[in-house]
Amino acid sequence: MSRSQQLHRPGPPTGPPGNDAGCPILHVDMDAFYASVELINRPELRGTPVIVGGGSRGVVLSATYEARKYGVHSAMPMTRARRMCPHATVVSPSHERYSTVSSGIMEIFRSITPLVEPLSLDEAFLDVSGAQRRLGSPATIGALIRDRVADEQRITCSVGVASTKFVAKLASTRAKPDGMLVVPAADVVAFLHPLPVGALWGVGEKTERELVRLGLHTVGDIANTPRATLVRALGQASGAHLHALAWGRDERSVVAHEPDKSIGAEETFSRDVDDPEVVRRELLRLSERTAGRLREAGLVGRTVTLKVRFADFTTITRSRTLRDPTDVAQEVFATARGLFDSLGLDRARLRLVGVRVEGLAEVESAPRQLLLGDRAHGRREVEQAADRAGQRFGSGTVLPASLVGDDKAARRP
Numbered sequence: 425m426s427r428s429q430q431l432h433r434p435g436p437p438t439g440p441p442g443n444d445a446g447c448p449i450l451h452v453d454m455d456a457f458y459a460s461v462e463l464i465n466r467p468e469l470r471g472t473p474v475i476v477g478g479g480s481r482g483v484v485l486s487a488t489y490e491a492r493k494y495g496v497h498s499a500m501p502m503t504r505a506r507r508m509c510p511h512a513t514v515v516s517p518s519h520e521r522y523s524t525v526s527s528g529i530m531e532i533f534r535s536i537t538p539l540v541e542p543l544s545l546d547e548a549f550l551d552v553s554g555a556q557r558r559l560g561s562p563a564t565i566g567a568l569i570r571d572r573v574a575d576e577q578r579i580t581c582s583v584g585v586a587s588t589k590f591v592a593k594l595a596s597t598r599a600k601p602d603g604m605l606v607v608p609a610a611d612v613v614a615f616l617h618p619l620p621v622g623a624l625w626g627v628g629e630k631t632e633r634e635l636v637r638l639g640l641h642t643v644g645d646i647a648n649t650p651r652a653t654l655v656r657a658l659g660q661a662s663g664a665h666l667h668a669l670a671w672g673r674d675e676r677s678v679v680a681h682e683p684d685k686s687i688g689a690e691e692t693f694s695r696d697v698d699d700p701e702v703v704r705r706e707l708l709r710l711s712e713r714t715a716g717r718l719r720e721a722g723l724v725g726r727t728v729t730l731k732v733r734f735a736d737f738t739t740i741t742r743s744r745t746l747r748d749p750t751d752v753a754q755e756v757f758a759t760a761r762g763l764f765d766s767l768g769l770d771r772a773r774l775r776l777v778g779v780r781v782e783g784l785a786e787v788e789s790a791p792r793q794l795l796l797g798d799r800a801h802g803r804r805e806v807e808q809a810a811d812r813a814g815q816r817f818g819s820g821t822v823l824p825a826s827l828v829g830d831d832k833a834a835r836r837p
Contacts, residue, residue, distance in 0.1 A: 444563040444585055446609040448553040449678065451584040451592035452533070452569055455601040457546035458486035460579040461525050462515045473512035477502045482692055485517050489601055519689075523717070525577055530681075532572050536565060541678045547596075549589050551678035566604050587612065588674035590625055612672035617644030624669050626662060634658065646670040687721065688729070689713040690778025696735045698773045700764075707760045708753075710779040715753035723784045724749035728759040731778035732767070739776075742767065749785055756781060 454460065458476045463469055473491035477484045484505050487496045494509040506514070526545035533540045536559065539551035552565045559565050566583040573581045580602040584595025587609040594615075599605040607615045620642060621627055621635045638657060640646050646654065647670035655663035668674070689710045697703060707730075718724060729743040742763040750756065760779045 442606040442611070443608040444561050444606045447562050447585050447587050447606060448551055448556070449586055449589055449592045450550040450552060450562060450566055450569070451586075451589070451596040452548055452550065452566075452573075453582050453584075453593075453596045453600070454529070454546035454573075455580045455582055456486050456488050456492075457579070458517060458522055459488045459491075459515075461522055462518065463488070464578050466515075469513055473509050475502075475505055475509065475512045475514050476517050477505065477514065478516045487512075519713075520716075523720070525579070528577050529573060529581075532569065532576065536569065539678045539680055542681055549592065549678045563604070563606050566606075570602075570604060588672065589676055589678065590669055590674040591615065591672060594619070594623060613647075616670065616672055617642060617647060619643045621646060624666055626665055626669075631658065631662065643670050685784065686729075686780050686782040687714060687717045687723065687725070687784065688778060688780025689717070690731060690776060690780075692733075692776045693774065696773040696775055698771050700770060703764065703769075703774060703777055704761055706777055707764060707779060708757050710777065711757035711760055712753045714779050714781055715751055715756050718751040718781060718784075719787075722787050724751045724787050725781035725785070726750075726783040727781065728756055728763070729780040729782060730760050730763040731776070731780065732764070732769070732774060733776035735773040735775050737775070740767075743782075745783070749783070750781075751787065 459474050462474065462476055469488075471490065472488070473494065473496075474488040475484055475491050475496060476486040482502045484496060484498050484500045484502060486498055487505070491505075491509050491512050494512075496505045496509050496512070502514075506512070522545055529546070530540065530542060530548070533548055533550055537550055537552050537555045539554070541549040543549070550569075552559075552562055555565060556562065559568060562585045566585050570581055570583060573579060582596045582599040582601060583604040584592040584597070584599060585604065585606040586592040586595050587607075591607050591612055595605040595607050616623075621640055622632050623643060624646070627635070634657065635641075635646070638649075640649060646666055649667075651664065651667045653663075654667050657663065658666065691706055691710060693706075726749045727743055727745045729741055731739065731741050733739045744759050744763055746755070746759065756779065764777075
């Protein structure tokens with residue numbers, strides 16, 4: 425039985441909101457996010473098994489609940505997912521679309537409260553303490569968020585409402601799909617103690633095996649084990665941490681979004697590639713995608729990092745810091761190509777390449793000084809124009825000449 429299935433066994437059912445007094449923390453999680461976004465334009469696939477992923481060597485990015493019934497889950501190798509659910513429709517991911525929908529979701533959250541802590545594109549913690557006078561109780565706000573996400577983004581989400589982040593996240597998991605669960609502050613212990621030990625944050629497979637070896641199978645077992653015993657078995661930090669969580673104690677507050685530390689893209693080839701020209705074209709494609717994401721986020725970066733994974737899964741990275749921060753694909757590509765060429769991998773068989781830009785800053789805070797003889801308008805303006813064309817006519821409308829009609833056979837579909 426999977427860990428997610430274990431979490432759905434004991435505990436209160438999803439139903440009418442309980443007493444949400446003292447429960448200002450919400451965890452909002454989209455339901456099968458990537459798959460749900462794909463179904464917006466393919467409604468005929470609703471109610472059927474759908475897997476988002478690609479390539480024989482890729483992994484599952486998302487799957488509808490109909491596919492999950494067959495055991496398919498995210499991060500599973502695509503080959504295994506196809507065996508488990510051979511009649512599923514496989515859809516290639518649309519990363520730009522996911523980013524657009526995610527931005528809309530986060531705008532909804534921030535219209536409710538400035539205290540939004542995203543965990544990924546499709547989930548976040550919210551502290552709605554300051555929004556209750558304006559919008560109502562935490563459960564009322566949770567219902568409002570679910571309605572707005574459905575109306576504005578045409579996907580569903582699940583909401584957990586609790587007094588702490590830890591319990592709110594567990595509650596949203598229990599409410600899936602398309603539900604809301606309030607865990608009253610007075611009922612936290614009763615909610616937690618029947619759950620398996622794997623429900624606790626910080627319990628990975630190794631720790632879970634150690635806890636089971638000690639005869640501890642549920643959160644209640646951990647709570648009723650002396651703290652000193654846990655510390656001796658697991659160490660000071662882990663033992664004390666798990667004992668506190670087992671009694672529902674979680675002191676962490678919602679921390680508003682911190683700026684991205686890096687933006688990048690990578691590609692796994694459908695078969696190993698040993699042609700440097702194919703790799704260079706892929707680096708150009710990835711540089712275009714990365715620079716576009718930088719401009720979309722209003723960011724520039726100074727450090728370009730190249731990632732290379734060989735056929736034997738050995739992975740190396742190389743970085744170079746630019747004199748001036750950039751969001752220009754041509755500059756990102758020139759740097760990434762220089763890093764690749766310096767490796768001298770003429771006949772090496774490569775499985776994956778990636779490009780990433782780090783050292784990010786707001787574009788307004790990083791003015792760029794023109795060199796003597798430079799044109800006032802140049803490549804950046806060209807790429808911004810391409811961005812506008814893409815927004816109007818669709819992604820990929822304007823491409824570098826070397827990518828037009830490029831054979832994508834070596835790339836993951």
